[in-house]
Amino acid sequence: MLKIMLPILCCSAYLHAETVTFTTQAIQKSNSPFTGNIPYIQGKGFEQVNQRIKKELLADDGTAIDFDSEKLYQDQNYLSTQTHLEIQGGRSYYREKYYVIDLKTKKILTLDQILEKYQLSAKQITDQIAQQINPCVESTATVTDEICESADMEYFFRYYAEDRNFIQLKNVDGFYLKKDILGISFDAGPFSVPFEFNIPRP
Numbered sequence: 001m002l003k004i005m006l007p008i009l010c011c012s013a014y015l016h017a018e019t020v021t022f023t024t025q026a027i028q029k030s031n032s033p034f035t036g037n038i039p040y041i042q043g044k045g046f047e048q049v050n051q052r053i054k055k056e057l058l059a060d061d062g063t064a065i066d067f068d069s070e071k072l073y074q075d076q077n078y079l080s081t082q083t084h085l086e087i088q089g090g091r092s093y094y095r096e097k098y099y100v101i102d103l104k105t106k107k108i109l110t111l112d113q114i115l116e117k118y119q120l121s122a123k124q125i126t127d128q129i130a131q132q133i134n135p136c137v138e139s140t141a142t143v144t145d146e147i148c149e150s151a152d153m154e155y156f157f158r159y160y161a162e163d164r165n166f167i168q169l170k171n172v173d174g175f176y177l178k179k180d181i182l183g184i185s186f187d188a189g190p191f192s193v194p195f196e197f198n199i200p201r202p
Contacts, residue, residue, distance in 0.1 A: 036067035093190035155189025
């Protein structure tokens with residue numbers, strides 16, 4: 001897991017939030033190809049959030065998928081959830097789906113909103129990802145660069161070598177927040193590949 005220090009120019013204000021509880025909702029079998037569970041937010045006013053998550057995750061295309069959901073982080077402002085998908089097709093592959101929910105507005109946030117909130121530069125993030133992975137792609141890495149040996153990164157390196165714009169944030173497939181951390185995830189081959197950036201608080 002990569003951790004890259006990024007500057008932050010403002011801090012989020014303390015916001016009082018009503019009691020909100022993360023739980024999971026079991027998927028009803030019936031004739032669905034889906035198994036497992038999906039995120040469910042218990043709290044007043046989160047009906048639309050739950051409906052949107054369910055609609056997006058359970059878009060029925062006939063593919064057998066097993067879901068496993070968990071809470072990544074929650075504070076007074078945000079709730080981050082992660083759902084692991086094991087997808088059965090011609091071969092198995094895996095995806096991570098993330099949702100960051102603003103507990104004040106009771107809406108699912110976009111990455112652009114997070115970047116604006118913390119005044120983070122998309123170019124700076126992309127440049128720092130490139131600095132981390134260029135040695136692996138250009139075969140200049142040392143034996144201490146464990147990321148280059150990761151089997152999960154094989155397809156990611158291949159895509160990046162073919163197109164250096166692959167790491168542009170417009171191609172991000174998911175993101176999450178944890179305490180003082182912004183995670184950004186790209187889908188590459190059979191895996192989702194996350195990068196974590198420390199967000200220092202003043």
